Amino acid sequence: MSRPIQASLDLQALRHNLQVVRQAAPGSRVWSVVKANAYGHGIDRIWQALGTTDGFAMLNLEEAILLRERGWKGPILMLEGFFHADELEVFDQYRLTTSVHSNWQLKALQNARLHAPLDIYVKVNSGMNRLGFLPDRISSVWQQLRAMHNVGDMTLMSHFSVAEKPDGIEEAMLRVEQAAEGLNCPRSLCNSAATLWHPEAHFDWVRPGIILYGASPSGQWHDVATSGLRPVMTLKSHIIGIQPLKAGERVGYGGRYQAHQEQRIGIVACGYGDGYPRVAPTGTPVMVEGVRTQTLGTVSMDMLAVDLTPCPQAGIGAEVELWGSEIKIDDVAAAAGTVGYELMCALAPRVPVVTLS
Ligand SMILES: *Cc1c(COP(=O)(O)O)cnc(C)c1O
Numbered sequence: 001m002s003r004p005i006q007a008s009l010d011l012q013a014l015r016h017n018l019q020v021v022r023q024a025a026p027g028s029r030v031w032s033v034v035k036a037n038a039y040g041h042g043i044d045r046i047w048q049a050l051g052t053t054d055g056f057a058m059l060n061l062e063e064a065i066l067l068r069e070r071g072w073k074g075p076i077l078m079l080e081g082f083f084h085a086d087e088l089e090v091f092d093q094y095r096l097t098t099s100v101h102s103n104w105q106l107k108a109l110q111n112a113r114l115h116a117p118l119d120i121y122v123k124v125n126s127g128m129n130r131l132g133f134l135p136d137r138i139s140s141v142w143q144q145l146r147a148m149h150n151v152g153d154m155t156l157m158s159h160f161s162v163a164e165k166p167d168g169i170e171e172a173m174l175r176v177e178q179a180a181e182g183l184n185c186p187r188s189l190c191n192s193a194a195t196l197w198h199p200e201a202h203f204d205w206v207r208p209g210i211i212l213y214g215a216s217p218s219g220q221w222h223d224v225a226t227s228g229l230r231p232v233m234t235l236k237s238h239i240i241g242i243q244p245l246k247a248g249e250r251v252g253y254g255g256r257y258q259a260h261q262e263q264r265i266g267i268v269a270c271g272y273g274d275g276y277p278r279v280a281p282t283g284t285p286v287m288v289e290g291v292r293t294q295t296l297g298t299v300s301m302d303m304l305a306v307d308l309t310p311c312p313q314a315g316i317g318a319e320v321e322l323w324g325s326e327i328k329i330d331d332v333a334a335a336a337g338t339v340g341y342e343l344m345c346a347l348a349p350r351v352p353v354v355t356l357s
Helices: 011-024 035-039 043-050 061-070 085-094 103-111 135-146 170-180 192-197 329-335 340-345
Strands: 006-010 029-033 055-058 076-078 097-100 118-123 151-157 187-190 233-245 263-268 285-288 291-296 304-307 319-323 353-356
Touching (some): 011 043, 043 055, 043 061, 043 353, 061 085, 097 103, 170 187
């Protein structure tokens, strides 16, 4: 046996979460977002469980080519488009839909020699100010693209910066309306938060990512607690050491935790070298043999300490859930000052991953 840490992926939960999306947006088609290697889950491991999706969205060509080589024949949307004109050859070969967000891409599309027209997502900057044309440029960009023999179907796309708030997309929607005026075109606007909370923005295609993996787009699990989402990734390990502390003794690097009384602690084979956040402070939730408890002191590269006061029976070999169906990744992330997205993406390559179908 090797080091006892392991991540498991519940593919039933993934299928179920896609159904939650379908129910939330019954009139829309779904781009399942699998960028960043499926939010750290591994595209190769999970894409088939999402096989009833209408399309996959991502941004690395390697990931798109992998999907094609594995046999996915449906649409693939490259969320950031092509990064260099040369890549259009690959877009052509693998039949990828590209977003178009900058002027230089218009010229590149105009000049490319393709076997068949590419479908295009024209990106409007609705206030995020990352990528996209301003609303008042869209009409002219649209006419230019429409006239190109290299361009097939066209969809208007935008991305919300504050979709987790009830009134967070109003301003952005006005800008999208301004951009879309007179175009009578299909639209794709919604990330996970908007898919769940802004049905008025669903339109033709939604683009959920994080909710497919069973975490909250707001970073707060309680915001999705009644949505029926199920966490896909569980990170587990075992206790590999026990320390009975006397009052006044300290734990870990920097001695940042100090016992106030006698206390039994467990040492877990999991650290920041596995992707567990080093900044998670004392008090971050963790589960030992089914009992909720907390971390103590500084997280090391390969280990962390947990309080065994609520579970006095737990000894060497006791199972520890770092996050998963019981300890929500959002709660660990919140303790560490980040969001579930970042923890998923940071799962380290040294952690063995199993899939449960
Ligand atoms: C990442 C991304 C999404 C999905 O976002 P979630 O918050 O994970 O649902 C949708 N659209 C674009 C353009 C993205 O970059």
